[in-house]
Amino acid sequence: MRIVVTNCNTTAQMTEEIVQGARAAAAPGTTVTGLTPAWGPESAEGWLDSHLSAAAVLDTLRTYDGPPYDAVVLAGFGEHGREGVRELVDVPVVDITEAAAHLACLLGRRYGVITTLDRSRGQIEDSLETAGVARNCATVLGTGLAVLDLTTDPTRTETAFLTAATQAQAAGAEVLILGCAGMTGLQRKLSSQLRLPIVDGVSAAVKLAESLVTLGLTTSRTGSYARPLPKRRVWGRPQPT
Amino acid sequence: MRIVVTNCNTTAQMTEEIVQGARAAAAPGTTVTGLTPAWGPESAEGWLDSHLSAAAVLDTLRTYDGPPYDAVVLAGFGEHGREGVRELVDVPVVDITEAAAHLACLLGRRYGVITTLDRSRGQIEDSLETAGVARNCATVLGTGLAVLDLTTDPTRTETAFLTAATQAQAAGAEVLILGCAGMTGLQRKLSSQLRLPIVDGVSAAVKLAESLVTLGLTTSRTGSYARPLPKRRVWGRPQPT
Amino acid sequence: MRIVVTNCNTTAQMTEEIVQGARAAAAPGTTVTGLTPAWGPESAEGWLDSHLSAAAVLDTLRTYDGPPYDAVVLAGFGEHGREGVRELVDVPVVDITEAAAHLACLLGRRYGVITTLDRSRGQIEDSLETAGVARNCATVLGTGLAVLDLTTDPTRTETAFLTAATQAQAAGAEVLILGCAGMTGLQRKLSSQLRLPIVDGVSAAVKLAESLVTLGLTTSRTGSYARPLPKRRVWGRPQPT
Amino acid sequence: MRIVVTNCNTTAQMTEEIVQGARAAAAPGTTVTGLTPAWGPESAEGWLDSHLSAAAVLDTLRTYDGPPYDAVVLAGFGEHGREGVRELVDVPVVDITEAAAHLACLLGRRYGVITTLDRSRGQIEDSLETAGVARNCATVLGTGLAVLDLTTDPTRTETAFLTAATQAQAAGAEVLILGCAGMTGLQRKLSSQLRLPIVDGVSAAVKLAESLVTLGLTTSRTGSYARPLPKRRVWGRPQPT
């Protein structure tokens, strides 16, 4: 089985880290292909970045010409595009935001999300709400760290995460979710220290995608996620000739 | 005061109709400037179109180099982009989806939305929910007509609208909302026939935008809608050189 | 256009301040007429006052014999009566509670209301809920100041407001609402200091009322807000003769 | 124990019927005193009537000079005033709307309310919502009969009730509530025919009031229902002298 994992930004280094995380979670027979959009933001932080990212990710999948794949994992935590990709492709589509929440609901009564900047909290809340899994979300908290800063100083990142984790537990969280694809890996370091399950969205999405593929399930074409209608679409500013 | 009204698709004819509707609603001192994105879908029907449209609208406003404006009206019913535009510009931003709902809440206890294709219902429901005005929405109904077909046969459009209106009333709607910018004008023909107020989102958004400008109010920069962070962003597929 | 603004209490001085605020917000062609009920409470603080006020305001409008008007603004924050007035008059009716919330939703993701006494919080929450705009309300907070004390010591009022504003921001508010008609004017002084938009309900209601009138929209008579049935009604304790 | 039952309108005949219903439900040691407001609407149908009624009921209790009482039952289904009366008196206050819903929740998973005119549905929904018992309400339905017509043709009333009952069951109701104090008595005739429990609000409120009195419980003065502040209040239009 081949799973395509799309980064939501143009930073290839981040795609690699995400692919590593995805491969660590994947079953033996699963091949993971990472895609980095050729355009979009270098990191997605805020609504404008998220809207730009959604179009770029759609364009990336629309023009993909590699080997056939069985599922798509969207590796932008809280980013837009999920529903459009469900229209576009015929295979199952799993977004890391919803994936983490689905697994977290199985592990405790309330979960908390720990993300990067405070400005991303609203997007994540909306994404969980429309995915239908917000009911058991106790809180979404920021660490104050930008996406591209997560890996520059691992100790600072861990400390910021632990501080937010304490707040999340006080708000009722019994499970934590890594609220950024760039945090992948942190769950292994911090879970035993916090004595709490920590769910990484990339890993969760890979397992859910594999599950759907194995069960022969894919997106319903009845209603919301019908195939895009054929029409004229231009994907980016026309160039002067 | 100048209000920029952005069409969500690339069909200039539709921009003109929207601008006409906007001008009909505008106060004497208000200038309405219509913008048609240079890229994007020729009509927005479904999530993929909506995600593409959001990026194109943002790009259109980002690269706008006309006279200064005092407010932005986003004329795509149920389309994405609202929050990103709030980050981008320093003036008030009003989306026609939320605008129609805000005014409808003042006119009756429950409102209904009548839109084009059934596939757009989910987007509209989500847009109303995240805008905070879904509580009094009795139903969102489709007419089965595509966006670009609305004007080809006005009698068919009116009949389809009246059929859906009856269903909406049965579901509890006391006020109706035109669920597509391309329906602008229909409210004048059908309101007295139906003996119900019908709210057009474009008109509603123009009045709300004027209201905010007059009161000196604009988007809060504290929290969700802070200015976009400076970073590298590419707005469309790089061209081969 | 003429807008009638009804004070919810019998204190004429407060009507004047409200009318001043309304006039400051009104468009050039709008005439604002203030009405002070001849009976009711001298200030509305709590449910009993609110119920008394609602009947008095209805009676005031029912027996009004001045020049015709185009809209009614109800200037009691969190007070009852809104729906009854919608039944009574044929023109649009806008309550300052809902009006402030409608505009606040356009300016940030969550809003907070800062009111007078803690005892008023429940009424305001219920009023926002039934108006359909409570979803984005982060908090309703009291300042501990009574309605008629707001103007006696402006410095104390400002200090109390600023303290509550800080709490509201901590609760997630990105926009603030003045939760009492008697606070009108405060938004101009404090908005830049707090670097947050502050919405005054009186101003907001005037603009929304003007918007509805301009668009030719008025209350739906289908369903909830049908005209009152003709029947015997006595408006106050019969006097001994 | 003495329970004061206040009619919400000025029709003394209706007070008598309500008192009869209350007495039929009361415990041996309970004395029921009926109060008919000296002013207000002759029947409460719609918001305007409800607001007028609330003030009249408050005035009636405020000026009551009979023997001391232990609890108040408010016998207006869906009418305003509940919270104001809780501020006014020191004894428990039970509104028949909430009372019926509280008992109905104990008898089945979802309940339905059958009321008089459709225009009253909204008020009832709001009253249940703010009382905290709307969650298990499957539907609120009208019979098309006006309050004062309920007793003129009992067969018509029963037929209309049975028709609405069928609709309510289809909507999921497992228990029915009589949505008007003037329907009291109907539960005895129709419950076995429908093979469903039917809850009458007047009876329910009497039992709940007795329960609270017996347990020594009364309204909390902390927070929302603090005593009315001393101030100048005028209860009705001052008379020309």
Add this chain to the structure above:
Amino acid sequence: MRIVVTNCNTTAQMTEEIVQGARAAAAPGTTVTGLTPAWGPESAEGWLDSHLSAAAVLDTLRTYDGPPYDAVVLAGFGEHGREGVRELVDVPVVDITEAAAHLACLLGRRYGVITTLDRSRGQIEDSLETAGVARNCATVLGTGLAVLDLTTDPTRTETAFLTAATQAQAAGAEVLILGCAGMTGLQRKLSSQLRLPIVDGVSAAVKLAESLVTLGLTTSRTGSYARPLPKRRVWGRPQPT
């Protein structure tokens, strides 16, 4: 009238205390019969205990062979079994969790529950939610005391309760609920000290059960709570012979 009160655990001493509380609340003509399950947990703390308790309570009522009874009170705060008992018996069934909440809603705008261990909070929240009375619940708080420790050191229990009461008030509670049948009696000691109404579920359930019996109301057999289907059921591990 005879009311059967079932303890949720096997501790007969606790049954006696509950029966005492029930008798103190019962009307003169009401006989209270306490039942202690012959199997189950010695105290119910957590979900496993609650599930075990539910089956044991059902078995206790199923095999009851004493004098006929008119109602059942389930005296396990937050414990499972309520709906199953409604299927089993033909008389009204009142659970102390919901009973306390129903009365609390009549006494203040928001109520708080103070229970034993933190681990019980989730069960109580779910029980209130599915009973339809969670809307006005401000908070559910633990005292850190185990069920069987409540009576060992009354001073410690009171102190822990008072501490939690302060937190509950800060969270908006205007009324408190004793969140464990073993706390019965505490309301008399602490209500005046806290100047808040405190509702004891056992007393509340007795009054509600009496109310239903007096009004001739019992569980609806239409829909959810139909009689159990005849089938083979084994109530506990078959013994080796």
Add this chain to the structure above:
Amino acid sequence: MRIVVTNCNTTAQMTEEIVQGARAAAAPGTTVTGLTPAWGPESAEGWLDSHLSAAAVLDTLRTYDGPPYDAVVLAGFGEHGREGVRELVDVPVVDITEAAAHLACLLGRRYGVITTLDRSRGQIEDSLETAGVARNCATVLGTGLAVLDLTTDPTRTETAFLTAATQAQAAGAEVLILGCAGMTGLQRKLSSQLRLPIVDGVSAAVKLAESLVTLGLTTSRTGSYARPLPKRRVWGRPQPT
């Protein structure tokens, strides 16, 4: 990896069918062990059965003495016990009700559940609600077929399912869920006919359990699902000696 799948009833034939379904979904390295409770109901239909089943399932797992296992799948659709099992065992626990809903949310905007008897609808709704996945549930519908009748006449079962499926789609469902473990297998026959994804809870739960095990995730012990406290518990009526 070994997954223990517990039937919720004592019918061994049904355990076998469930185990077959589970094995069909399991990964190559997964061993599925079916457990049939030695006591409980022969089929679970209604609340009483569900409460009895929960205790029996807990007892079955508590006294299990087979080879170690890595996860538990609870194969009773809408039945109680989930949370208690999470307390009892140290490995991940997945209930087929929640499992089906989690996967269904990934496949369409709204899902519908088709179950056996109407009386089970309430339990399923509550189970989805407390699991945190009810938001996207469009409807829960019964087929009128008892659990043990599902396999006696496959044609009748399919016809009944298809009828309910049409109703579910009319209610907005874009994905269907088999609302009984005894329906396992039906998804393969009917999915292409209905042109809709159909999710079987047993298969879904197996995949989710495997996912959690692979990712090294298990139930949080912080808060709700702490280990059961050591205490005296009796699991079934003591036998006369």
